[in-house]
Amino acid sequence: MERAIYDQMRVLQQDHWWFAARREILSAQVARLPLPRPAQILEAGCGPGGNLAMLQRFGEVCAIEPDEASRLYAAEHSGADVRHGLLPQSVPDFGRAFDLVAAFDVIEHVPDDAGAVAALAGLLKPGGYMITTVPANAWMWSDHDAAHHHKRRYGLSGYRKLFEDAGLTVRRASHFNTLLFPPIAAVRLAKNAAGRTGGDEAMPPAPLNGVLKAVFGAERALLAAVDLPFGVSILLIAQRPPLGPS
Numbered sequence: 001m002e003r004a005i006y007d008q009m010r011v012l013q014q015d016h017w018w019f020a021a022r023r024e025i026l027s028a029q030v031a032r033l034p035l036p037r038p039a040q041i042l043e044a045g046c047g048p049g050g051n052l053a054m055l056q057r058f059g060e061v062c063a064i065e066p067d068e069a070s071r072l073y074a075a076e077h078s079g080a081d082v083r084h085g086l087l088p089q090s091v092p093d094f095g096r097a098f099d100l101v102a103a104f105d106v107i108e109h110v111p112d113d114a115g116a117v118a119a120l121a122g123l124l125k126p127g128g129y130m131i132t133t134v135p136a137n138a139w140m141w142s143d144h145d146a147a148h149h150h151k152r153r154y155g156l157s158g159y160r161k162l163f164e165d166a167g168l169t170v171r172r173a174s175h176f177n178t179l180l181f182p183p184i185a186a187v188r189l190a191k192n193a194a195g196r197t198g199g200d201e202a203m204p205p206a207p208l209n210g211v212l213k214a215v216f217g218a219e220r221a222l223l224a225a226v227d228l229p230f231g232v233s234i235l236l237i238a239q240r241p242p243l244g245p246s
Contacts, residue, residue, distance in 0.1 A: 005148055006048065006070050013050030017209045021216035023054050025176065026104065026131070028220045029235065030058055033129050039099040044120055045106035046082060049074025055102060056080070062094050088115035097125040103132045108150045114162055121166040127242035130168065134159060136175055136234045142188045159234055168238035175231030176223060179215050184232050
């Protein structure tokens with residue numbers, strides 16, 4: 001990503017509606033997994049560490065991050081072991097396998113997405129889980145994607161196939177950021193049609209930020225009950241097959 005995007009994430013990751021509500025949703029999804037307590041957890045592409053404290057509620061967390069400034073910031077503010085690495089070719093050796101590997105809006109940045117999924121799958125213990133999110137819908141491509149150096153946006157079936165081809169069993173594949181999908185899609189399409197540039201990252205005024213967080217955060221309860229048929233993003237949870245009886 002551009003240097004300015006990393007720096008902006010550091011400022012926004014705690015309170016911006018998208019980051020804050022997404023953490024609530026992802027925390028609820030992790031809590032539903034049958035992980036040991038404490039679990040051994042790896043976050044790939046942690047950026048400036050906005051999700052590390054949430055993951056640390058479930059166990060001991062390590063992380064990988066290629067951007068040096070973000071890596072140092074994440075390590076300092078979380079106390080986690082955050083190492084340099086780049087998917088799929090230079091994944092650091094933590095000397096262990098993991099109960100959970102998380103990659104939140106990471107895989108869309110990697111040219112070799114199949115190789116990235118396979119590399120992360122290889123870090124799982126037998127029976128371990130991978131939880132990932134990516135942007136959905138190729139037709140929603142905008143300057144936001146270009147500024148973030150996305151390589152693609154995904155359809156649900158194609159994204160699911162990456163994990164199946166890596167030998168994982170997909171346990172859940174759902175869209176999310178569904179309730180706000182109509183206005184977000186409308187704004188993206190209007191900007192594209194008008195040839196306007198600029199991303200979506202600015203902090204809204206506090207009242208609007210609170211409303212957007214509440215609306216997006218309401219999907220925590222929805223996703224506890226059903227998979228969502230459309231949305232701005234995709235959530236996928238996969239499992240490495242457990243060892244069979246000896």
